[in-house]
Amino acid sequence: MHKKMFLNSLACAALLALAGQPAFTLAQTYPTKPVKIVVPQTPGGASDALARIMGQKLSEKWGQPVVVENRAGAGGNVGMEVVLAAPADGYTLLMTYVGTQAINGALYKNLPFDPGHDFVPVATLATVPFVIVAKAGTSFKTAGALADAARGRRVTYGSAGNGSVNHLLGEMFARAAKVELVHVPYRGAAPALQDLLGGQIDVVFTSLPSVAGQIKTAALQPIAVTSARRAPAFASIPTVAESGLPGFDVNPWFGLMGHRNMPRVLVDRINADVNAVLAQPEMAERFAAQGAEPYPTSAAEFAAILAADIDKWGAVVRASGAKVD
Numbered sequence: 001m002h003k004k005m006f007l008n009s010l011a012c013a014a015l016l017a018l019a020g021q022p023a024f025t026l027a028q029t030y031p032t033k034p035v036k037i038v039v040p041q042t043p044g045g046a047s048d049a050l051a052r053i054m055g056q057k058l059s060e061k062w063g064q065p066v067v068v069e070n071r072a073g074a075g076g077n078v079g080m081e082v083v084l085a086a087p088a089d090g091y092t093l094l095m096t097y098v099g100t101q102a103i104n105g106a107l108y109k110n111l112p113f114d115p116g117h118d119f120v121p122v123a124t125l126a127t128v129p130f131v132i133v134a135k136a137g138t139s140f141k142t143a144g145a146l147a148d149a150a151r152g153r154r155v156t157y158g159s160a161g162n163g164s165v166n167h168l169l170g171e172m173f174a175r176a177a178k179v180e181l182v183h184v185p186y187r188g189a190a191p192a193l194q195d196l197l198g199g200q201i202d203v204v205f206t207s208l209p210s211v212a213g214q215i216k217t218a219a220l221q222p223i224a225v226t227s228a229r230r231a232p233a234f235a236s237i238p239t240v241a242e243s244g245l246p247g248f249d250v251n252p253w254f255g256l257m258g259h260r261n262m263p264r265v266l267v268d269r270i271n272a273d274v275n276a277v278l279a280q281p282e283m284a285e286r287f288a289a290q291g292a293e294p295y296p297t298s299a300a301e302f303a304a305i306l307a308a309d310i311d312k313w314g315a316v317v318r319a320s321g322a323k324v325d
Contacts, residue, residue, distance in 0.1 A: 027265040030090060034065040037256070039095045040079020042072045042188060046128050046207040049290050050254050051095040054125055057277045068095075072188075075161060075324070076100035077111065084113055088259035090266035094119060097128075097254040099165035102309035106317040107163035108324050116310045120262050121302035123274035124255035126292040129227035130169055131208045131237065133220040135196055143173075143224040143243035146203065150179035156201040158184045158192030163322035166192070168313070169205040169226060169250060171320045176245045196220070207252075208234065208291030227251035233288040253295055253309075255302060271299045 037055050041047045048070060055066035071079040079094065086092035096119075104115045132143065140146045149155055159166035162185050174181045184201050186192040189210060196204050197219065208231055214220040215234065222237045228249035230239055240248040256274065258267065275296040277283060287294055297305065 026263060027269040030266055030269055031062050031064045033091065034067055035062070035090075036086075036092045037066060037068050037095050038079045038082050038092060039068055039070045040072060040076035040082075040100060041070065042190065043070050044210065045189065046209040046290070046292070047095050047097055047254060049209050050125050050128075050287070050292060053283070053286050053290075054256075054274065054277065057280070057283070058273065061273055061277060075104055075107070075164065077104060077108065077115075080104075080113065080115060080119070083257075084118060084259060086259065088261035088263075090258060090262055090270065092259070093122065093270075094257045095254070096257050097165075098252040098309050098313065101257070101306060102313045103163060103165065103168070103317060105310065106314035107322060116306065118260050119257040120260050120267055121299055121306055122256045122258050122262075122267050123271045123299065124253050124295045124297045124302050124305070125274065125278070126254050126287050127227070127251045127295045128254055128290075128292045129208050129225040129231050129251050130165065130205055131211065131215075131225045131234075131291075132173070132203055132205055132223040132240070133193075133196070133211055133215070134203045134223060135199060136218055136221050138202075138221050138223075141221060141223060142238065143177075143240045143245060146223055147177035147179050147244070149202075150174070150177070150181055154182055155179075155203070156182045156184050157203045157205060158186055158195055158201045159205070160189040160192065161185045161187060162324055163317055163320070164189075165252060166205045167322065168316050168320060172250065172316065173205070173226075173240065173245075173248070176240075176248055193220075212289070212291050231288075231291045232293070234291055253305065254292070255295075267299050 037051050039048050039051050051068045055068050059066040071082050083094040101115050140149045157170045192204050195201050215222050224240045224243050278294040278296045
């Protein structure tokens with residue numbers, strides 16, 4: 001009896017080994033052709049910069065080209081649809097961030113997909129503080145001075161559109177400071193920054209990498225970063241929290257996702273490779289130059305972070321009243 005049970009166990013183990021072999025081989029041989037990273041925003045922003053840095057390093061690691069393709073439109077929804085229309089084989093990845101994935105589901109009424117559940121979280125790349133910027137020579141150079149100005153006059157802030165992170169950050173700041181800021185939506189962050197430089201609006205809440213160059217050349221005046229800690233490469237810029245609004249902390253994550261049907265072995269393989277790249281000292285330096293900080297997590301941790309942010313940002317969207325048809 002015992003011998004029979006032993007033989008049955010061996011047979012089952014052999015069958016399991018055979019069943020698992022294709023998946024194991026899939027993970028070991030991936031990738032065998034070029035990998036595409038879809039960036040659902042225009043070139044020049046934080047998503048684009050981080051995707052290109054990571055894409056270059058993954059290409060070196062994998063021995064295959066990693067192509068970054070910008071597919072902007074509809075607040076990131078166009079790029080997300082491109083990824084969902086592609087085969088779920090790990091060769092088309094989405095470069096995303098908290099705004100696209102955790103906000104759009106609450107913001108857009110008639111999406112043909114669910115941003116929070118139709119994609120599998122693969123790997124976080126970085127956290128990127130946002131920064132409040134004004135035109136050089138502005139009269140308010142701190143977050144406290146900005147709040148004081150809003151108590152005495154009409155202060156405007158531009159955003160990438162209704163319900164964007166830029167918009168919702170302005171709402172969060174105004175509530176924390178107990179002031180009113182006038183929201184001016186644009187079709188993207190770039191035109192908002194153009195009008196900021198032209199003096200048509202007072203401030204913009206935007207990702208630090210997207211304005212790092214203009215801060216360094218003093219074309220823009222940084223007022224405060226939205227994260228709890230100062231950005232290492234921009235240590236002279238104070239935080240909103242230390243500028244009179246203790247507890248203020250918004251530090252969005254950026255990461256890679258795939259089609260929800262992507263094989264788990266590929267999710268784990270890419271996650272491990274991304275984390276190996278993030279562990280390289282060079283990456284910390286390159287990310288820091290963008291105002292970003294490497295943020296390695298497991299795929300399961302990423303999924304938990306996304307779920308919490310869907311709840312958090314969904315509440316902010318509903319409180320703001322922002323809707324897009």
